[in-house]
Amino acid sequence: MITTPALVTKEAAQRLPRVALWLMAAVYLLPGLxxxxxxxxxxxxxxxxxxxxxxxxxxxxxPTLGMVSVHASLPAHALGAIFIAALTPLGVYAPFxxxxxxxxxxxxxxxxxxxxxxxxxxxxxxxxxxxAFGGEAAPKDYARSLADGALLAFMATLGLLQLGHxxxxxxxxLSSVCLVLWALALPAQRGWQAGLMALLxxxxxSASGAAELALAFGLMAALxxxxxxxxxxxxxxxxxxxxxxxxGIVGLELHTFRATLDWPDEAADGLQLLRLLAWxxxxxxxxxxxxxxxxxxxxxxxxxxxxxxxxxxPLLQTLxxxxxxxxxxxxxxxIAVLAxxxxxxxxxxxxxxxxxxxxxxxxxxxxxxxxxxxxxxxxWPQAPLRNAMAVAPDYRVDFQALALLLGLAASAVWLWLxxxxxxxxxxxxxxxxxxxxxxxxxxxxxxxxxxxxxxxYTRSLTPWVQALEGPLGRPPCLAAPKMPxxxxxxxxxxxxxxxxxxxxxxxxxxxxxxxxTESREGGIPEVDGWTFSERVRRPxxxxxxxxxxxxxxxxxxxxxxAPEG
Numbered sequence: 001m002i003t004t005p006a007l008v009t010k011e012a013a014q015r016l017p018r019v020a021l022w023l024m025a026a027v028y029l030l031p032g033l034x035x036x037x038x039x040x041x042x043x044x045x046x047x048x049x050x051x052x053x054x055x056x057x058x059x060x061x062x063p064t065l066g067m068v069s070v071h072a073s074l075p076a077h078a079l080g081a082i083f084i085a086a087l088t089p090l091g092v093y094a095p096f097x098x099x100x101x102x103x104x105x106x107x108x109x110x111x112x113x114x115x116x117x118x119x120x121x122x123x124x125x126x127x128x129x130x131x132a133f134g135g136e137a138a139p140k141d142y143a144r145s146l147a148d149g150a151l152l153a154f155m156a157t158l159g160l161l162q163l164g165h166x167x168x169x170x171x172x173x174l175s176s177v178c179l180v181l182w183a184l185a186l187p188a189q190r191g192w193q194a195g196l197m198a199l200l201x202x203x204x205x206s207a208s209g210a211a212e213l214a215l216a217f218g219l220m221a222a223l224x225x226x227x228x229x230x231x232x233x234x235x236x237x238x239x240x241x242x243x244x245x246x247x248g249i250v251g252l253e254l255h256t257f258r259a260t261l262d263w264p265d266e267a268a269d270g271l272q273l274l275r276l277l278a279w280x281x282x283x284x285x286x287x288x289x290x291x292x293x294x295x296x297x298x299x300x301x302x303x304x305x306x307x308x309x310x311x312x313x314p315l316l317q318t319l320x321x322x323x324x325x326x327x328x329x330x331x332x333x334x335i336a337v338l339a340x341x342x343x344x345x346x347x348x349x350x351x352x353x354x355x356x357x358x359x360x361x362x363x364x365x366x367x368x369x370x371x372x373x374x375x376x377x378x379x380w381p382q383a384p385l386r387n388a389m390a391v392a393p394d395y396r397v398d399f400q401a402l403a404l405l406l407g408l409a410a411s412a413v414w415l416w417l418x419x420x421x422x423x424x425x426x427x428x429x430x431x432x433x434x435x436x437x438x439x440x441x442x443x444x445x446x447x448x449x450x451x452x453x454x455x456x457y458t459r460s461l462t463p464w465v466q467a468l469e470g471p472l473g474r475p476p477c478l479a480a481p482k483m484p485x486x487x488x489x490x491x492x493x494x495x496x497x498x499x500x501x502x503x504x505x506x507x508x509x510x511x512x513x514x515x516x517t518e519s520r521e522g523g524i525p526e527v528d529g530w531t532f533s534e535r536v537r538r539p540x541x542x543x544x545x546x547x548x549x550x551x552x553x554x555x556x557x558x559x560x561x562a563p564e565g
Contacts, residue, residue, distance in 0.1 A: 003297060004125070004126070004127065004128060004129055004295075004298070005294045005295060005344070005345045006126070006127070006128035006129065006142075006341075006344035006345065007128060007129050007344065008128040008136065008137040008142055008145075008344050008429065009135055009136065009137060009427070010135060010136070010137055010138070010141070011427045012137060012145070012344075012427045012428060012429050013137030013138065013141035013142045013144075013145045013428075013429065014141075014145060014427070014428040014429075015141070015144045015145055015148055016145075016148040016152075016428070016430055021148065021151070024152075024155065024437065024438075024441060025107065025110055025151075025155075027410075027441045027444075027445055028155050028440075028441055028444065029103050029106060029107055030103075031444055031445050031447075031448035031449065032165050032444075032448045032452075033096065033099060033100070033103055034093075034096055035448075035452055035456075036095075036448075036452060036455075036456045036460070037095055037456055037460040037461075037462050037494070038095055038098075038167065038460065038493075039166075039456075039459040039460055040459065040460070040461055040486045040487075040490075041484070041485075041486040042166060042168045042170075042326075042486075043166040043167055043168060044460070044461060044486045044489050044490060044493075045065070045070070045485045045486045045489050046076070046077065046080070046166070046167050046168045046169065047080070047095060047098050047167055047489065047493060048065050048485075048486075048488070048489025048490070048492055048493045049063050049065060049070055049072060049077050049489070050077050050080035050081045050084055050098050050167070051081075051084060051094060051098070051492075051493045052064075052065065052492065052493070053077060053078070053081035054080075054081040054082075054084035054085040054088070054094075057492075060074070060077075060078060060081070061074070063077065065485050065488045065489055065492065065499075065501070066480060066483070066485075066488035066491075066492065066499040066500060066501030066502070066505075067499075067500050067501060067502050067505075068485070068488070068501050068502060070485060071209065071258060072169075073169030073172060073173075073207070073208045073209040073256070074207055074208075074254060075169075075172050075204060075207050075208050076168070076169040076171070076172035076208055076209075077169070079101050079102075079172070080098040080101060080102070080167055082101075083097045083098060083100055083101050084097045084098050087100075094493075098167050099167050102165075102166070102167045102168075102171050103165075105171055105172065105174075105175050106164050106165070106171065108175060108178075109154075109174055109175055109178045109333070110151055110154065110155075112175075112178040112179060112181065112182040112333075113150055113151060113154050113178060113181070113333050113336055113337065114147045114148075114150065114151045115147070115182055115185075116150075116178070116181045116182040116184075116185040116333075116337060117143075117146055117147040117149075117150035117151075117185075117337050117340050118143045118144060118146070118147040119143075119182075119185040119186055119187060120185045120302060120303040120306065120307070120337065121142060121143035121146040121147065121303065121340075121341075122139055122140070122143045122187075123230065123232075123301070123302055123303050125229075125230070125298055125301040125302070125303060126298075126301070126303040126341070127139055127142065128142055128344060142429075145428065145429040145430060146340045146341065146343065146344075146429060146430075147340070148429075148430045149339070149340040149343045149429055149430040149433055150336050150337050150339070150340035151336075152430055152433035152434065152436070152437040153283075153284045153287065153335075153336040153339040153340055153433050153436075153437075154284075154332065154333070154336040155437045155440060155441065156283060156284065156433055156436035156437040156439075156440050157280075157281060157282070157283075157284050157332050157335070157336065157440075158279055158280060158281075158282050158440070159279070159280030159281060159325065159328060159329060159332065160329070160332055161440060161444060163325065163326065163329050164329075168326075169208050169209045170209075170326045170329055170330075172204070172208040173205055173208045173209065173210045173213075173329075173330055174329060174330060174332070174333070175204070176201045176202070176204040176205035176208060176210075176214075177201070177205065177217075177310060177314075177330050177333050177334075178333050179197055179198075179200065179201035179204070180197075180198055180201035180202060180205070180217060180221070180310065181306065181307065181310055181333050181334065181337070182197065183195070183196075183197035183198035183201060183236075184198060184221065184225075184233070184236065184302070184306045185302070185306060187232060191235050191236070194236060194239070195235070195236055195238070195239025195240075196239070198221070198236065198239050198240055198243050199239050199240075199242055199243035199246060200243075201243070202214050202217060202218050202240070202243035202244060202246065202247040203243060203246045203247050203250050205217070205247065206246075206247035206248070206250040206251040206254075206256055207250045207251075207254055207256065208256070209256050209258065210256070210327075210330070211247060211248070211250070211251025211252075211256040211257045211258075212251075212257060212258075212259045212317070213259075213313065213314065213317055213327075213330065214244070214247035214248075214251065215244060215247055215248055215251070216313050216317070217244075217309070217310070217313060218240055218241070218243055218244025218247055219244060220309050220313060221236075221240045221306075221309060222237050222240045222241050222244065224305045224306070224309055225237035225240055227300070228300055228301070228302060228305055229300045229301060230300075230301055230302040230305075232302065233302055259317065259320070259321050260321065261320055261321070262320070262321050262322030263319070263320065263322070264319075264322065264323070269322070269323070272323060273318075273319065273322075273323040276318075276323050276325060276328065277315075277318075277328070280325055280328055281328070281331070281332070281335055283354060283357075283358075283433075283436050284332070284335045284336055284338075284339040285335055285339075287338070287339035287342040287343075287346075288311065288335045288338035288339045288342065290342040290345065290346070290350075291304075291338045291339065291341045291342040291345075292304075292308065292338065294342065294345040295341060295345075303341065304338075304341075306334075306337075307333075307334040307335075307337035307338045308334065308338065309334070310331070310333060310334035311331045311333075311334030311335045311338060312331075312334075313331075314327055314328060314329075314330040314331035314334075315328070315331050318331070339433075343429040343430065343432060343433070344429060346432055350432075351431070351432040354432050354433075354435070354436065355421060355422065355432065355435050358435035358436045358438075358439050359418055359422070359435060359439075361439065362414075362435075362436075362438075362439025362440070362442060362443060363414075363418075363439075365439075365443050366411065366414065366439075366442055366443055366446055369443065369446045369447065369450055369451060370407075370411075370446075370450070371384060372384045372388075372451065373407070373450040373451065375388075376388060376397050376454065377397055377399060388454065391458070391540055391542070392454075392457060392458060392539050392540045393539075394463075394539045395454065395457055395539070397453075397454075398453045400449075400453070402449075403449040403450055403452065404449075404450070406445065406449045407445070407446050407449050407450045410441075410442050410445045410446060410449075411442070411446075413438075413442075414438060414439070414442045417434065417435065417438045418435065421434055421435055457539070457540070458540045461486065461487065461490035461494065461538070462490075462494055463538060463539045463540070464487075464490065464536075464538040464539070464541075464546075465490050465491065465494045465495045467536050467537070467538070467539065468491075468495065468536055468546070468548075469495070471533065471534045471536060471548050472495075472497070472513055472548065474497075475497070475511070475512045475513045476498065476510055476511075476512070477497075477498045477499070477500055477508065477510045477511035477512075477513075478491060478497050478498065478499045478500070478511055478513050478514075478515055479500050479505040479506050479508050479511035479513065479514045479515065480499050480500065480501045480505060480514075480515040480516075481500075481501065481502065481503055481504065481505040481506055481516070482501065482503055483499075483501050483515065483517060484517075485501075488501045506527060506529075506530065511551070512550065512551045513548065513549070513550065513551070514527065514530050514548075514549035514550075514551070515546055515547070515548060515549075516546070516547040516549070517544065517546060517547070518535070518544050518545045518546070518547055520544075524547060525547075527549060529551060529552060530549035530550065530551055530552065531549060531550050531552045532547065532548075532549055533548045533549055533550045534547075534548045535547055535548070536548060
């Protein structure tokens with residue numbers, strides 16, 4: 001007989017009010033959608049590829065930036081390019097057009113996690129204990145409450161905050177994982193629909209640049225379906241096997257087998273990896289670990305096996321590739337679902353610890369944002385303003401009344417939420433995740449309103465492009481050998497220049513301007529056929545600069561030479 005650790009009353013199986021849930025999702029999705037340029041590095045590189053595809057400057061199947069081939073994710077880059085091509089003729093700002101489908105993808109991921117948790121919580125093995133005299137939660141109410149908790153856990157995860165709001169292939173990979181999660185959570189009577197979604201999810205994950213992980217998911221999911229004690233998973237093994245085969249074919253055709261082994265070989269590397277795991281998955285990972293312990297007798301059941309599989313494989317790959325946060329991102333849906341199943345087993349002291357940590361941590365973080373904002377606009381306190389001017393001496397503060405009003409409103413809602421949570425002993429299962437999710441939403445909204453202008457100034461390359469416009473003019477081509485792809489994307493997408501970034505680009509006779517990145521040792525290297533013209537610094541860069549050269553003769557030297565002496 002299977003025992004369940006979930007003891008849930010009718011009062012505890014409350015659903016989060018739908019208006020509140022929708023508002024929280026909107027606050028998570030919308031800030032940062034408008035009013036900012038793409039940020040370096042991956043965000044800007046992906047945007048540059050999408051814009052080049054939309055404008056017909058590169059092939060869709062083998063895209064390039066600065067004549068250099070990039071590791072493209074065809075589904076993700078094509079999606080952004082389609083939206084740019086469709087919306088920019090209507091006057092829509094191109095970065096907004098590229099960002100819009102990825103915001104919709106993130107919203108779809110939230111919905112898939114909610115419905116997957118709802119379906120898993122309604123399986124027989126996941127239901128709470130029936131009380132001797134009644135009063136236990138109804139299965140539907142219990143599942144809905146847990147699904148609300150999973151969505152709150154997903155939004156509360158710190159690692160999702162930045163990567164989830166970028167226009168990068170990793171968000172398409174995250175959507176593929178959520179699709180597989182939802183497919184494996186569907187009930188038995190939805191067999192062929194679930195199988196088709198699993199097949200599609202694995203193929204899409206492979207096409208989006210994670211072919212190795214798609215194969216691992218497919219092979220392990222097929223094994224879970226074969227060995228699981230849940231009869232609903234047995235028919236899925238053939239669909240999953242077909243999806244695995246399709247994922248392998250897609251990966252070979254689109255060249256998306258890219259991962260390389262890089263195990264941490266020093267204690268410092270291992271410590272850095274532990275720090276990444278700790279902050280990236282907070283606060284959901286501790287709850288997920290609690291779930292795996294409390295529900296340890298049911299690991300073979302679907303509500304444990306499926307999210308555990310989808311969480312552990314990306315974690316393992318993160319270890320194997322040297323601690324990539326973009327790989328770790330793909331573990332978050334499984335971790336969020338596992339965290340939700342910890343809520344029926346969480347003690348009062350554990351819940352209080354999560355609440356008080358959230359209150360102090362997120363309140364302190366929000367206070368720091370307000371201090372920086374006041375310093376930039378009023379000069380008091382002086383230290384943040386002095387530090388900001390040391391980093392970006394040319395920065396000019398831009399006051400926006402709407403941003404201030406939104407920041408004040410968000411802070412007032414946070415204070416009300418803290419009072420609501422600490423003054424009343426709510427019994428709802430999701431209560432312990434309200435403050436972590438609310439704290440993330442508060443600080444994200446403050447950052448995207450009060451600090452959006454300075455963040456955009458420091459994290460985008462727009463000021464660098466503007467600084468180059470005077471020295472460069474409008475030549476037919478810029479030679480920028482081995483320049484980082486994010487900078488090449490900025491030159492092409494934001495500056496409008498044609499760029500040759502190949503290793504021997506200085507030999508391109510069509511390019512009258514040469515751009516080199518200043519080395520760590522400093523100095524101005526001599527380049528045959530070129531004369532140094534100017535050093536241009538990015539406004540927030542203190543040590544390195546871009547060296548501008550003018551062509552004075554035919555291209556004859558393949559490599560720059562260091563100056564003598």
